[in-house]
Every structure is written in structure tokens, then in C-alpha cells.
Amino acid sequence: MLSLELDRIRKAYGDTLVLDDVSLGMDAREFIAFLGPSGSGKSTLLRIIAGLETADSGEVRLDGQRIDHLHPGDRNVAMVFQHYALYPHMTVRENMAFGLRNARVPKGEIDERIAQAAKVLEIEDQLDKKPGQMSGGQRQRVAIGRAIVKQPRLFLLDEPLSNLDAALRTRTRVELAQLRQRVDAGVIMVTHDQAEAMTLADRIVIMNDRRIQQIGAPMEIYTRPANAFVAGFVGSPAMTLVKAALEPGEGPFARVRLGDGAQVETRVSRAGLPVDGPLRLGLRPESVRPAAAGTGTTEAEVLLVERLGDRTLVYARLANGEEVTAQDEGNSRIRMGDRIGLAVDGKAAHLFDADGTGHHAEAAA
Amino acid sequence: MTRSRGKAGHLSGYAFAGPFLLLYATILVYPLLLGIWLSFQRADLFGARTWVGFDNYARLLTDPTFHQSVLNTFVLALLIVPPLTVIALLLALALNRATRTAAVFRGIFFSSSVLSVTIVTLIWRFILTPDAGLVAEISQVLGREPLPFLSHPDLTIPSLAITTIWWSLGFPIMLFLAGLQQVPPDIYEAAALDRSSRWSTFWRITLPSLRRTLVLVIMLQTAAQLQLFGQAQLLTAGGPSGASRTMVLFIYEVVFGRWDLGYGAAAAEILFLLVLGITLAQYWAITRREAER
Ligand SMILES: Nc1ncnc2c1ncn2[C@@H]1O[C@H](COP(=O)(O)OP(=O)(O)O)[C@@H](O)[C@H]1O
Ligand SMILES: [Mg+2]
Numbered sequence: 267m268l269s270l271e272l273d274r275i276r277k278a279y280g281d282t283l284v285l286d287d288v289s290l291g292m293d294a295r296e297f298i299a300f301l302g303p304s305g306s307g308k309s310t311l312l313r314i315i316a317g318l319e320t321a322d323s324g325e326v327r328l329d330g331q332r333i334d335h336l337h338p339g340d341r342n343v344a345m346v347f348q349h350y351a352l353y354p355h356m357t358v359r360e361n362m363a364f365g366l367r368n369a370r371v372p373k374g375e376i377d378e379r380i381a382q383a384a385k386v387l388e389i390e391d392q393l394d395k396k397p398g399q400m401s402g403g404q405r406q407r408v409a410i411g412r413a414i415v416k417q418p419r420l421f422l423l424d425e426p427l428s429n430l431d432a433a434l435r436t437r438t439r440v441e442l443a444q445l446r447q448r449v450d451a452g453v454i455m456v457t458h459d460q461a462e463a464m465t466l467a468d469r470i471v472i473m474n475d476r477r478i479q480q481i482g483a484p485m486e487i488y489t490r491p492a493n494a495f496v497a498g499f500v501g502s503p504a505m506t507l508v509k510a511a512l513e514p515g516e517g518p519f520a521r522v523r524l525g526d527g528a529q530v531e532t533r534v535s536r537a538g539l540p541v542d543g544p545l546r547l548g549l550r551p552e553s554v555r556p557a558a559a560g561t562g563t564t565e566a567e568v569l570l571v572e573r574l575g576d577r578t579l580v581y582a583r584l585a586n587g588e589e590v591t592a593q594d595e596g597n598s599r600i601r602m603g604d605r606i607g608l609a610v611d612g613k614a615a616h617l618f619d620a621d622g623t624g625h626h627a628e629a630a631a
Numbered sequence: 632m633t634r635s636r637g638k639a640g641h642l643s644g645y646a647f648a649g650p651f652l653l654l655y656a657t658i659l660v661y662p663l664l665l666g667i668w669l670s671f672q673r674a675d676l677f678g679a680r681t682w683v684g685f686d687n688y689a690r691l692l693t694d695p696t697f698h699q700s701v702l703n704t705f706v707l708a709l710l711i712v713p714p715l716t717v718i719a720l721l722l723a724l725a726l727n728r729a730t731r732t733a734a735v736f737r738g739i740f741f742s743s744s745v746l747s748v749t750i751v752t753l754i755w756r757f758i759l760t761p762d763a764g765l766v767a768e769i770s771q772v773l774g775r776e777p778l779p780f781l782s783h784p785d786l787t788i789p790s791l792a793i794t795t796i797w798w799s800l801g802f803p804i805m806l807f808l809a810g811l812q813q814v815p816p817d818i819y820e821a822a823a824l825d826r827s828s829r830w831s832t833f834w835r836i837t838l839p840s841l842r843r844t845l846v847l848v849i850m851l852q853t854a855a856q857l858q859l860f861g862q863a864q865l866l867t868a869g870g871p872s873g874a875s876r877t878m879v880l881f882i883y884e885v886v887f888g889r890w891d892l893g894y895g896a897a898a899a900e901i902l903f904l905l906v907l908g909i910t911l912a913q914y915w916a917i918t919r920r921e922a923e924r
Binding site: 316317318337338339340343344345347348349351352353354355356364365368369412 | 824
């Protein structure tokens with residue numbers, strides 16, 4: 267069942283358009299991540315859903331009801347702010363009770379909900395402290411607790427992990443994943459960290475340049491990026507994109523020639539591609555393997571070698587100057603300055619046409 | 632600074648603090664001690680000095696003019712500080728937005744505090760004078776007798792209070808505005824999502840955030856208004872018959888009118904102790920409550 271629906275949301279600050287006709291539908295218990303570079307309008311969209319900003323046009327619906335004209339407090343959503351936004355003069359208990367009191371929830375039920383949330387979040391012994399007496403991680407839990415006790419239809423989290431140190435961030439990520447199993451509500455989390463989005467979300471919404479670039483399950487976004495931006499943004503290290511031209515031919519799949527003259531046989535259907543016009547070939551590092559010079563698809567000079575233990579990343583330059591990232595075994599012998607061959611796995615290659623649209627290998631039959 | 636720097640480090644420290652300490656000693660500590668010493672003397676402006684012990688203080692205890700001035704000073708402080716604080720807070724809340732109009736009004740409200748006391752009293756004389764003042768004109772248009780604001784014993788103190796509030800608004804407004812700027816905007820957003828009404832947002836979020844500023848404003852204003860002088864001298868000359876004479880005006884009259892330096896110094900010491908005592912009491916009352924929380 268569709269829970270949150272965004273319908274052609276448009277928002278400008280002065281002359282700068284920040285969101286341009288953004289539409290999205292979300293299932294009732296779905297966990298959605300808004301992922302995109304800083305300034306791509308993720309927070310703005312979240313705040314429009316919360317009612318902290320008003321869209322210039324478009325509709326927001328929750329469970330079929332329009333909510334965009336409602337006061338933030340009447341929308342049945344709860345938000346966890348990036349800097350927590352706890353009330354500094356209230357104790358943890360008062361912080362959590364404030365919204366419930368305003369909503370005239372009976373006293374006994376308030377206490378019960380707080381006790382429950384405190385237990386889940388393991389902050390039972392912190393309830394009488396003020397936020398100023400707590401660590402960042404503890405405040406984060408209080409902020410989440412304050413949202414949970416409201417029992418909203420939708421949780422909105424704006425970069426909830428960005429203020430935590432690396433160890434705490436990983437732990438909290440696991441806890442967020444467990445938490446969402448417990449609550450009967452949808453979750454939207456804004457993040458610029460793709461690992462967070464990939465591990466937590468059912469679907470990721472990639473945002474850039476005022477628009478949603480792609481909506482899809484994490485693996486779908488990784489394996490079938492809708493366009494060159496998504497291809498370059500998701501995945502670390504980023505997908506290599508090199509210039510390519512379609513070779514004339516009869517087969518069902520496209521054969522392309524790279525800038526240095528090498529040819530790659532892809533599994534991308536020739537039918538969907540523009541007849542002429544420039545293309546770009548997209549290669550994940552794991553689909554390019556170093557090989558002995560003269561044996562691979564093409565030749566390259568090694569610029570940099572990054573040893574990660576379990577694997578080695580090789581940054582190499584083709585004869586025409588374009589750079590390609592390849593992946594080798596952990597115990598690779600390759601060194602900077604070596605001349606090597608590159609074996610390209612054409613079956614896993616992607617093609618992007620002039621306007622950036624992605625074309626992918628046919629699903630293995 | 633590390634300890635290993637030793638003596639030379641200490642000396643250069645004193646060298647940096649030196650100019651300030653010297654200034655502090657000459658314009659604050661020395662006059663303070665001189666005042667205390669003078670208050671035990673019979674002294675005139677020409678240098679005649681005789682040690683009289685606590686005589687001056689004993690005289691003050693039985694001087695009805697002095698008693699009247701102490702009472703007037705306290706009544707004035709009570710009439711000025713609470714309304715001044717509340718009005719400044721309300722104005723700051725109204726002016727705490729980023730619009731051009733708000734900026735213009737911030738300037739207007741602050742401009743009164745830039746004026747010297749002479750100009751302020753002139754302005755208010757124009758407003759309050761019974762024969763030709765603004766208020767008089769208005770009452771006449773309304774067909775009522777103009778009130779003798781500056782000469783009736785029941786009206787001079789309220790007139791002084793109003794003049795002072797008008798004059799003193801700017802600085803507390805600035806302090807409150809600065810305090811309001813310190814409140815992170817996202818807690819207001821959290822409050823909006825928590826269905827907080829305007830009323831409860833003010834009482835539960837804004838006011839607690841302004842606590843320290845509020846304390847500062849009240850303490851500064853109390854200390855300042857207990858020393859009210861210029862307006863009283865220029866607007867009503869302490870009259871009629873002492874009804875608006877403040878403690879500082881009393882001291883001024885004793886020293887520069889009757890040339891009784893020792894007596895004036897003794898009154899000044901009492902004022903000093905009163906201001907000190909009240910400020911400390913306020914501070915104590917507030918920090919004690921803070922510790923309780
Ligand atoms: N209140 C505002 N006034 C003007 N511009 C704003 C405001 N809030 C955000 N913006 C602009 O809108 C764009 C999107 O901001 P934001 O939604 O915060 O991006 P993100 O959360 O993806 O980093 C940015 O270019 C930002 O400068
Ligand atoms: Mg943001």
C-alpha cells in the first residue's frame with residue numbers, strides 16, 4: 267500500500283531552483299534513503315515533507331490524505347535532526363514527553379511510551395539528565411527516542427549518523443537497522459554516505475541537480491545505474507567512464523572501440539543505442555583485470571597502486587591519456603610505472619549515450 | 632604558558648597586565664579607598680580635615696532628607712527595572728527577524744540610548760511640561776486639565792521612571808536580541824513538530840534559553856538605576872521639596888551645594904554597600920536556583 271506520495275514537488279529559493287518536479291511513492295513500511303551530493307536538495311525535500319518548508323507547487327500525501335497544507339505537528343511524522351535539536355533546558359524525559367503532552371496523550375501512556383523507548387535505546391539511566399551532560403552518541407539516542415515515542419506514520423532522519431565518530435557510526439547503523447524492524451512506520455533517511463544508504467535502505471533515491479536521478483533497490487542502482495551521474499556517484503572507487511564509439515556490425519550486442527583503438531564486445535543490446543553519436547563505456551574496477559603486457563584487451567601504464575589487503579586497486583592510463591581503474595589480487599606484484607595489459611570483461615560493461623542515459627547488459631538468459 | 636619559562640615569564644606577564652592594573656588602581660581602587668577614608672572625616676572642598684569617626688554615618692541615620700532619598704531611589708528602581716526588562720524583552724522578540732523593517736526599528740529603539748541625559752530630559756520636558764507640552768496639548772484637545780507631571784509630588788517619580796525607561800531601552804534590547812540569536816533555530820523546528828503552541832514555545836524554550844541574559848539585564852539595570860542622577864537633577868531638580876531626590880542627587884547636593892565632603896562620602900559608601908549587597912543577593916538567589924535544577 268502506498269503511504270507517502272510526493273507529486274511534482276517544485277521549490278526555489280529566490281532565483282535558484284532547488285527541486286524541479288520531484289515525484290516519489292513509498293510503501294507503508296519502507297526504508298528509503300535520499301542519497302546525493304551536498305546541496306542536491308535532500309534536506310529541502312525532507313523538510314517539505316515535515317512541513318518545515320513549503321513547496322512552491324506540488325502535493326504531499328500521506329496514506330492518501332493531502333498533508334502539505336497541515337502544520338508540521340499535525341502531519342503524523344517525526345523528525346530526527348542532524349544536530350539532534352534537543353531542548354537544552356529539559357531533561358531527557360521532558361524532551362521525550364514534550365510532544366506527547368502537547369498532543370494531550372494521557373500521563374500514564376506518556377510514561378509507558380518513554381519507559382519502552384528508553385529500554386529499547388538503553389538510555390533508562392539517563393532519563394533525568396540534561397542533553398548538555400551527555401555524549402554525542404547518547405544525544406543521538408535521545409533524539410531517536412523523542413521520535414519513537416510519538417509513534418508516527420513516518421520517520422524523517424536528516425543525516426542522523428553524520429555527527430558520530432566512525433566506530434559509533436557503524437554501531438548505530440546496525441541499531442537503526444534493528445530499530446526499523448520494531449516500528450510500524452516508514453523511514454526516510456537523508457545521507458550523503460553511500461555505505462549507509464546501501465546497507466539500510468530498501469530503496470535508494472539518488473538526487474542531483476534538482477532532480478531524482480534514479481529510484482531503486484541498492485543492488486539495482488549499483489548494477490544498472492540509470493545514467494552516468496549515478497554510475498559515477500555510487501560505488502567506491504567510482505566506475506571508470508571512457509570514450510567509446512559504436513562499431514558497425516550485425517550481432518545483437520554492441521561492439522565498441524575505445525579511444526586507443528582497442529575493441530570491447532559488450533552484452534548491451536545494439537537495438538536501444540543511438541546509431542551514431544559519442545558513447546561512454548562504463549567499467550567497474552572489478553570487471554577490469556590486469557594481465558601480462560600484450561595479452562589483454564588493451565595496454566596501459568600504471569599510475570598508482572592502492573593495496574587494500576584483500577584486493578589491490580590499479581589506476582592506469584591508456585595510450586590516449588584516459589584513465590582506467592582495475593582490480594587485482596591482494597598480493598599483486600604490479601608497481602607504479604609498469605606497462606601492463608588490461609583484460610576487460612565485456613559482459614559486465616555499461617554504455618552511456620550522449621545525454622548520459624545508461625544501457626546495460628541483458629540479464630543473463 | 633609552561634612553567635619552565637620561570638621568572639622571566641612571570642615578569643613579562645606582569646608587564647602585559649601592568650598598564651591595566653595601573654589604570655585600575657588610579658581610577659578605581661584609589662578613589663574607593665579615598666572615599667572610605669573621607670567618610671570618617673569632617674572635610675570641606677578647601678582641604679580642611681578632622682577625624683570624626685562614625686559621626687557622619689550616625690548623622691545619616693537620623694537625617695530625614697537622606698531617608699527620603701533612599702526611599703525615592705528604591706521606588707524608582709522598582710518602577711523602572713521590571714517594566715524596562717519586560718518591555719525590552721517583548722520588543723526584542725518582535726524585532727528578532729531578518730526583515731528590513733525590523734532592522735530599521737532596531738536602529739530606532741537603540742538610538743534613544745545614544746542620546747545624552749541633557750537631550751533626553753529636554754525631549755521629555757517638551758512632552759511633559761504642563762503649559763505647552765505634548766501631553767498637555769493632547770489632554771486639552773480631549774478636554775481635560777493637563778497634569779502637572781514635573782511638579783506634583785505624586786507624579787514626579789513616575790515621570791522620571793518613564794523618561795528613564797525610554798532612555799534605557801536600547802541596551803537591554805540589544806542584549807536580548809543577542810541572546811535570541813544564540814538559540815539554535817532547529818529547536819524551534821523540533822518544537823513545531825512537537826505541536827508546541829506559541830505560548831508554550833515561549834515559556835518552555837525561548838525564556839529558559841534567555842535565562843542568563845535576563846539575569847544580566849536585571850543585575851546591570853538594578854545597579855545602574857540605583858545610581859539614577861541626571862534625569863532627576865535636570866527634569867525635576869529633586870523636587871518638589873525632595874519628592875524626587877535620589878541618593879546620588881543627595882550626595883551631589885551635600886558635596887557641591889553644602890561643601891560637606893565627608894558627609895557626602897559617607898552617603899556614597901552606603902549607596903556602594905547597597906548596590907553591592909543587592910547585586911550579590913540577586914546573584915546568590917539565581918545561582919542557588921541553578922544549582923537546584
Ligand atoms: N533557507 C535557504 N535559503 C536559500 N537557499 C537555501 C536554503 N536552504 C537550502 N538552500 C539551498 O538549496 C540547495 C539545497 O540545499 P539542501 O536541501 O540543504 O541540500 P542537501 O541537504 O542535499 O545538502 C543548496 O544549494 C542550498 O544552498
Ligand atoms: Mg542536508
